[in-house]
Amino acid sequence: MQINSISLVISTYNWAEALRLSLKSVLSQTRMPNEILIADDGSGEATKTVIDFFKKNTQIPIKHFWQEDIGFRKTIIMNKAIAAAGGQYIIQIDGDIILHPKFIADHVSEALPGHYIKGSRAMLSPTRTHKILKFKNTDISPFSSGVGSKINATHFASLSHIFRGDKFRSNNLRGCNFSFWKEDFIAVNGYNNDLEGWGHEDIELAARLTNLGIKQRQLKLRAVCFHLYHKINPRHNEDLNYQKYLKVIQDGVIQCKNGIKYL
Incomplete structure (x- = not known):
């Protein structure tokens, strides 16, 4: 199915150098998004400086959505960014993700009505991450030291169908791909x-x-991306949030009460 408009949404919080490399990898794509939306959960001035630099150095519209830093409120700022998206199709990543040059093209070519796409990520070691940040090199080989999950790090489109599965599944999704x-x-x-x-x-x-009846389309060997290493975020409400997830499954909930429509 032809997709006429693509919005790339990038979530970020106070890691300007990672966001710089993520945006650099976006501008190396074989297929560009129609717009880039930055969902910023309260970052400081350094992040704004990076975003302003890219606004001046690309013809792709970049929109910066910011909210005050009063705790982890990613859902709210993501909803605000996506509400403003002009694209019929949304591709979502995190600001600590570096994209393979065919990342967006792969998502678009695999898009199918009645499906969402769940991609994978290759984890980078602390040492590899340090080198990437130091030399600002977004060309990452799956065979380099410090690149984990070799299958996730490898782009081999002709074999991707072997791993692809269209299923009703939710528990393995990662919002970074x-x-x-x-x-x-x-x-x-x-x-x-x-x-x-x-x-x-x-x-x-x-x-x-x-x-709602939307299937998950899983991708391997396509839509490749690399996750820069960082320390684990505080997870005070993780168990409570997981119980809410289980409740959605149990009750068959389709619409949340407090979501994008009530901002």
Whole structure:
């Protein structure tokens, strides 16, 4: 199916140098998005400086959505960014992700009505991450030292179909490599703003998409991306958020009460 407009949404929080490399990898894509939306959960001036630099150095519209830093509120700022997206198709990553040059093209070529796409990520070691940040090199080989998950790090499109599966599944989604039709996102009322703190906002959304009848299309060997190493974020509400996810499955919930429609 032809997709006429693509919005790339990047979530970020106070890691300007990682965002710089992520945006650099976006500008190396074989297929460009129609717009880039930065969902910023309260970063400082350094992040704004990076975003302003790229605004001046690319013809692709870049929009910066910012909210005050009063705790982890990713769902709210993601909803605000996606609400403003002009694209019919949304590709979502995190600001600590470096993209393979065919990342966007792969998502678009695999997009199918009635499906969302769950991609994978290759984890980078602390040492490899340090070198990438130091030399600002976004050309990463899957065979380099410090690149984990070799299958996830390898682009081999002709064999991707071997791993692809279209299933009703939600518990394995990661929002750092995720794409969907905006109309499906709206139909489930977007992210659940009642999920506070880190954890499980992505699978809770995926569960409601599943309840709507949207299948997950899993990708391997395509839509390759690399995750820069960082320390684990505080996870105070992880268990509570996971219980809310299980409740969505149990009750067959499609729309959350506090989502994109009530911002």
